[in-house]
Amino acid sequence: xxxRAYVLRRISYSIPTIFLVIIFxxxxxxxxxxxPVIYLYGHLDVTxxxxxxxxxxxxxxxxxxxxxxxxxxxxxxxxxxxxxxxRQPVAELFAQKLPATLLLMCASLLPSIVIGIxxxxxxxxHARSRIDYLISGSAMYGYSFPVFWGGMVAIVxxxxxxxWLPAMGMTTLTVAEEKVGLDYxxxxxxxxxxxxxxxxxxxxxxxxxxxxxxxxEVLEKDYIVTARSKGLExxxxxxxxxxxNALLPVLTVIGLEIGMIFTGAxxxxxxxxxxxxxxxxxxxxxxxxxxxxxxxxxxxxMCVISANLVTDCVYAILDPRISYR
Amino acid sequence: xxxxxxxxxxxVGLAVIVVMIAVSVLSPYVAPGNPEEITQERLAPPSWNHxxxxxxxxxxxxxxxxxxxxxxxxxxxxxxxxxxLVGVLVGGLAGYFGGRFDDLLMRFTDAFMVIPTFFLxxxxxSMFGTAITNIMIVLGLTSWPQTARIARAEFxxxxxxxxxxxxxxxxxxxxxxMFRHILPNALPSILVALSMRVAGAILNEAALSFLxxxxxxxxxxxxxxxxxxxxxxxxxxxxxxxxxFIFLTVLxxxxxxxxxxxxxxxxxxxx
Numbered sequence: 001x002x003x004r005a006y007v008l009r010r011i012s013y014s015i016p017t018i019f020l021v022i023i024f025x026x027x028x029x030x031x032x033x034x035x036p037v038i039y040l041y042g043h044l045d046v047t048x049x050x051x052x053x054x055x056x057x058x059x060x061x062x063x064x065x066x067x068x069x070x071x072x073x074x075x076x077x078x079x080x081x082x083x084x085x086x087r088q089p090v091a092e093l094f095a096q097k098l099p100a101t102l103l104l105m106c107a108s109l110l111p112s113i114v115i116g117i118x119x120x121x122x123x124x125x126h127a128r129s130r131i132d133y134l135i136s137g138s139a140m141y142g143y144s145f146p147v148f149w150g151g152m153v154a155i156v157x158x159x160x161x162x163x164w165l166p167a168m169g170m171t172t173l174t175v176a177e178e179k180v181g182l183d184y185x186x187x188x189x190x191x192x193x194x195x196x197x198x199x200x201x202x203x204x205x206x207x208x209x210x211x212x213x214x215x216x217e218v219l220e221k222d223y224i225v226t227a228r229s230k231g232l233e234x235x236x237x238x239x240x241x242x243x244x245n246a247l248l249p250v251l252t253v254i255g256l257e258i259g260m261i262f263t264g265a266x267x268x269x270x271x272x273x274x275x276x277x278x279x280x281x282x283x284x285x286x287x288x289x290x291x292x293x294x295x296x297x298x299x300x301x302m303c304v305i306s307a308n309l310v311t312d313c314v315y316a317i318l319d320p321r322i323s324y325r
Numbered sequence: 326x327x328x329x330x331x332x333x334x335x336x337v338g339l340a341v342i343v344v345m346i347a348v349s350v351l352s353p354y355v356a357p358g359n360p361e362e363i364t365q366e367r368l369a370p371p372s373w374n375h376x377x378x379x380x381x382x383x384x385x386x387x388x389x390x391x392x393x394x395x396x397x398x399x400x401x402x403x404x405x406x407x408x409x410l411v412g413v414l415v416g417g418l419a420g421y422f423g424g425r426f427d428d429l430l431m432r433f434t435d436a437f438m439v440i441p442t443f444f445l446x447x448x449x450x451s452m453f454g455t456a457i458t459n460i461m462i463v464l465g466l467t468s469w470p471q472t473a474r475i476a477r478a479e480f481x482x483x484x485x486x487x488x489x490x491x492x493x494x495x496x497x498x499x500x501x502x503m504f505r506h507i508l509p510n511a512l513p514s515i516l517v518a519l520s521m522r523v524a525g526a527i528l529n530e531a532a533l534s535f536l537x538x539x540x541x542x543x544x545x546x547x548x549x550x551x552x553x554x555x556x557x558x559x560x561x562x563x564x565x566x567x568x569x570f571i572f573l574t575v576l577x578x579x580x581x582x583x584x585x586x587x588x589x590x591x592x593x594x595x596x
Contacts, residue, residue, distance in 0.1 A: 017436040024445060032452040137334070140583070144576035146528055148535045149550060149568035156561050259441035266444075267532055271554075281444075285451055285537055293451060297444040304441050 006316050014305050021301040025294050026071050030064070080298060081291035085283060090295035093280060098299075100170060101276030105265050107192050108200035113254065116204045117247070120211025125238055127216060136212060142205030147264050150198045151271035158194060166191050168273040195272040199264050210253050214246040221245075248319055255311025259304045335584020341577035345570075349394035356388040360544055368560040378562035380552065390566055393544040397571070400461050400530045400545065401578075405522035407465025412472025413508075413515060419473070420480030421503055431477065438470035443529065450538045457540040460533060464526050472518045479511035513589050520582035524575040531571050546571045 037051050055061065062070070074081075080090040123135040159167035166172065170191050171184070218224065219242055227237050269278025277296065284292035348355060357376070364383035371378045377386035419430040449463050483489065484507060492506050527546075533539055534547030541548070546567040553563035 013432075014439075016432065017439050020433075020436045021440055024440075025448075028448060028452060140334075140579060141576065144524070144579050145572045146531050146535075146547075146550075146568060146575075148532065149564070149571065152550070152554070152557055152564045152568065156557050156564070160558050256438070259439065259443075262441050263443040263532075267535065270536060281447070282536060285447065288451060290448070290452060293444075293448045297441070297448050300441045300444050304439060308439055 003316060007313050010309060010312050010316075014309055017305050018302070021298060022072060022075060025298060026068055029290070029294070075298070080295040083284075083289055083292045083295075085287040085289040085292065090291055093292070094277060094295060094299050097275065097277045097280045099276075100274060101262075101265055101269065101278065104192070104195055104199065104269065104274055104276060105261060107196040108265075109203060109261060112200040112204035113207055116207025117211050117243070117250065119204075120208045120250075121215055121238055121243055121246075123208065123212045124215035124219065124242075125234070127212075132212075135208060139205040139208040139212075142201050143209065145202070147199060147202050148267050148271045150201065151195065151268055154194050154198050155271070165194050167194070170275050191272075191274075195268050195274055198271075199268045202264060203261065206257070207250065207254070210250050211246065214249045215242055218242045218246040248315060251311055251315055251318075255308050255315075258307040259300070262300045262304065332584035332587055334580045335587075338577040338580035338584065341573060342581065345394060345574050345577070346398060348391055349398050352388075352391040352395060356391040358385040358388045360384060360388040360392040368556065368563075370560075371562050377566045378560065380549075380563050381556050381560065386549075386562060386566055389544055389549060390546070390570055393546045393549055393567065394570065394574075396457060396540075396543045396545045397527055397530065397547070398574070400457065400464070401523040401527040401574075403461040404464035404468065404526035404530075405519050407462065408468040408522050408526075409472055409515060409519050411466065412469035412518070413476045413511075415469065416473035416476025416478075417480045417503060417508070417511075420477035421484050421499070421507070423481070427477070430473075434470045434473045434477075438474075442467040443532070446529065446533065447536070447538065450533060455538050455540050457543050457545075460530060460538075460540065461526075464529050468522060468525060468529075472515070472522065475514055475518050476511065479514050480507055483507045483510050513585065517582050517585045517589070520578050520585065524578035524582070527571060527575055527578075 037054050078091055080094075082088070083090050083093055086093055119135050119139075123132045126132050155167045158164050171187050172191075215238075224237060224242055227241050232241075265276070266278035266281055268274070269276045270282050273279065277300075281293065281296045283289070284296065362384060364379070366375075366379050367383045368381055369375055369379040369383075375385050375387065377390065380386055380389070415430055415434060419427040419434075446463050446467055450460060453459055453463075480503070484502075489502055489506055492502050497506070530539070530545060531547030531550065534545055534551045535554075537551060539545060539548045539551060549567035550564060550571075553560070553567070556563050
């Protein structure tokens, strides 16, 4: 199978997943106790007559399958509904907040991938030694703490006690003139340090674990023995031969965990009042704005599905064995 | 089991779990005070009277942590058991029967594994109510795919073993082979999955509570942290101790899971 055919087939695989998400949303709004109208508009003071009008407009009188197609076509057109809490279309709201979330995600993800892989390789190089126990042990700790609790502790220690870094938000709110240029960048970076470190620690831990396990598996292979008997240097064996092959499963895991990464980012945002999707969803939870929450589920799902698609395609390019299988 | 014993971390982890369960179950007898009793002693720092201090309405944090363990651990176990039951059923059927049926079930499992379930949980819990039983069920029903994958692999390889052929020759039906012959052999891997699921469910309940989607009628560690957000600067003990208990419990379940994996995997052991 050619690479192109593989990519096309892989895209066709993600269609059922997208459907599953849309079906979940549709079923939920109809299966929830009470009337969908009450769910979506109930917190506003609507009269009986208005409810009838909304019901007509939403097509709630039509048969269920027809309603599903209406819903589907709306979503495919990018219409995720209207948030009554923010009085704005949901898609627009998320488009405004996504950059801040992506900034936080990248700032925590990229360093943790690099450091995680280096530490994982180091641990596998000295497997079952003191260094290994130190690295894998710490990774286990980093993997087990609740992200938001780590954030709370970090705020207390670094912002409240030591006063080194700002605890909340993405920029300093001042009455004086707004910061511009380099000052602005520095200000955002200072606000980024704590949330990105807390979130990154957690990813770092899981990448260390996966890299180490994957390396140990590869180091058993015959070609490593060959490389050793050829008298290659350790560095070349570990980074040149073994890591090249051990990285592929790690890549898959990173792709598969994009969902967890989003979850972590959203929770971290809530702790640090970072103005991204997390804060948006939090407002949706407090005000029980279901259109907003459904939009959040849909959008994160789409991001995760596409991220998966991309990692799988990168995987196929890096490892020709995959597409020729 | 002997291999498990060699894994020092896992033994400590198991001990921590046993202590946690014991303290939670016995909390009515061992807790120093009433977890719900409101006193005038608000936000008192840790002292001999209140080892973990008091919260914003003067309740003893230590007593609340002990009582909170009951619900938090219960959420962990119930959700994990639900996830295991569904996962083993789906994965077991797929692995045992194989073919088209396997393809279909696994495609569904993969699709489910990809979607960010936490957001689905958020949505469901906010719509169907935040009662603790709801939370347990929803967390359980959304975390089975990983277990299904593990169960499928086990059932697939075990169903090709000779003892399964022998049972079939002796006239055992599919159900009997699956439950009496394959399942007991797959149990160790399922136990690993259980341990990891308990840890995951405890973390997820805490995250839900933290976002304000916890059951306000019960005490859980997550619920305590939710209450502590606004008092972090004046009463760090309100946030430190419940979080520390979540951390220790999750760490314990994860190390036990790791220890079991090592003990089950002889190839990785002799290195």
